[in-house]
Amino acid sequence: MLMIPGPTPVPERVLLAMAKHTIGHRTADFSAIARDVTEGLQWLHQTQNDVLVVAASGTGAMEAGMINFLSGGDRILAGNNGKFGDRWVEMARAFGLEVEEVTAEWGKPLDPAEFKAKLDADPSIKAVIVTHSETSTGVTNDLETIAGYVKAHGALMIVDAVTSIGATNVPVDDWGLDVVASGSQKGYMMPPGLGFIAVSEKAWQAYDQATLPKFYFDLGVYRKNAKKDLTPFTPPVNLYFALQAALGMMRQEGLESIFARHLRLRNATRAAMVAIGLPLFAADEVASTAATAVLGTDSVDAAQVIKQCQSRFDMSLAGGQDHLKGKIFRMGHLGFMGDRDILTATAAIEAIARQLGQDFAPGAGVAAAAQILMG
Numbered sequence: 001m002l003m004i005p006g007p008t009p010v011p012e013r014v015l016l017a018m019a020k021h022t023i024g025h026r027t028a029d030f031s032a033i034a035r036d037v038t039e040g041l042q043w044l045h046q047t048q049n050d051v052l053v054v055a056a057s058g059t060g061a062m063e064a065g066m067i068n069f070l071s072g073g074d075r076i077l078a079g080n081n082g083k084f085g086d087r088w089v090e091m092a093r094a095f096g097l098e099v100e101e102v103t104a105e106w107g108k109p110l111d112p113a114e115f116k117a118k119l120d121a122d123p124s125i126k127a128v129i130v131t132h133s134e135t136s137t138g139v140t141n142d143l144e145t146i147a148g149y150v151k152a153h154g155a156l157m158i159v160d161a162v163t164s165i166g167a168t169n170v171p172v173d174d175w176g177l178d179v180v181a182s183g184s185q186k187g188y189m190m191p192p193g194l195g196f197i198a199v200s201e202k203a204w205q206a207y208d209q210a211t212l213p214k215f216y217f218d219l220g221v222y223r224k225n226a227k228k229d230l231t232p233f234t235p236p237v238n239l240y241f242a243l244q245a246a247l248g249m250m251r252q253e254g255l256e257s258i259f260a261r262h263l264r265l266r267n268a269t270r271a272a273m274v275a276i277g278l279p280l281f282a283a284d285e286v287a288s289t290a291a292t293a294v295l296g297t298d299s300v301d302a303a304q305v306i307k308q309c310q311s312r313f314d315m316s317l318a319g320g321q322d323h324l325k326g327k328i329f330r331m332g333h334l335g336f337m338g339d340r341d342i343l344t345a346t347a348a349i350e351a352i353a354r355q356l357g358q359d360f361a362p363g364a365g366v367a368a369a370a371q372i373l374m375g
């Protein structure tokens with residue numbers, strides 16, 4: 001049982017879609033699928049922009065989203081309040097960009113006013129990078145407000161939406177997001193292997209000026225091919241089958257329902273942990289709909305919870321990264337997740353916490369989760 005923030009569980013309909021003979025990618029059959037998934041991706045991103053597909057994990061999608069629109073020495077602002085924010089800073093430096101960071105303590109959100117102040121002070125900033133849902137801490141950053149400042153400034157808004165697309169509202173066109181990267185193993189109800197990048201017209205104008213080297217991830221080539229329902233290189237064909245099936249399921253459920261479901265699962269998870277007496281790492285107002293980070297207590301060692309969940313219940317939880325290693329455990333609740341998953345995971349954690357000596361009324365966690373799920 002996968003209760004981690006990626007990879008996430010894959011529904012049977014998607015698994016079965018993958019279990020078909022691979023077809024050639026330069027065929028009418030494949031092009032029909034490519035056309036269909038492009039439309040589905042635009043629907044999911046709430047955008048008229050191009051949404052391109054690459055064979056990569058989310059990080060590959062982010063790399064494509066960075067190197068296609070910038071040149072060596074460009075000044076960028078990067079939000080950094082967790083492991084993924086850190087990754088983009090490292091990546092930008094690896095490509096020779098001049099990075100200024102906007103930081104917040106892990107577990108706290110980025111302050112949009114800091115972005116505004118830095119943007120106001122420097123008209124030469126080319127791009128701003130923000131991790132919308134910071135999966136390492138379970139914090140959602142205020143992307144809408146930050147994007148508003150970026151738009152007014154004129155820089156490109158580049159977003160890591162890897163655990164937001166398909167888990168929370170990311171209206172790409174309404175918010176004016178120029179580059180939005182995500183990956184298949186998070187909110188898409190798919191196995192790992194596909195990366196997605198939504199690209200605005202403004203970003204394509206930047207593409208024409210951008211000089212960072214690129215080849216496999218040259219998105220201009222993907223765009224040209226996508227216009228003809230083709231891909232430049234051999235795509236993971238069976239993952240396209242999966243994507244088509246997953247998008248079909250998402251369309252059936254509807255965006256509003258998908259977002260409401262994630263909110264409900266998040267709220268139930270948080271209520272359950274509080275009832276068990278385990279402190280939440282992120283505040284209610286900024287809590288991610290994708291993952292919940294939970295602190296250990298004097299009696300409950302976070303690492304023990306993860307270990308015992310695995311050994312006794314065959315259930316995967318995620319640990320903390322960097323300085324949070326051993327201090328928190330993280331529960332994923334995005335993608336193909338329902339009430340049953342939250343109740344099951346809560347019951348397992350509750351059983352472990354009791355055995356470790358945590359003092360709470362037996363069944364309190366499940367009862368708290370159930371109250372929200374049944375409400």
Ligand SMILES: *Cc1c(COP(=O)(O)O)cnc(C)c1O
Pocket residue numbers: 005006057058059060084131133134135136160162163183186
């Ligand atoms: C999972 C994740 C990524 C991408 O990780 P990959 O392992 O490359 O797919 C990027 N950003 C966030 C916020 C994530 O949760």
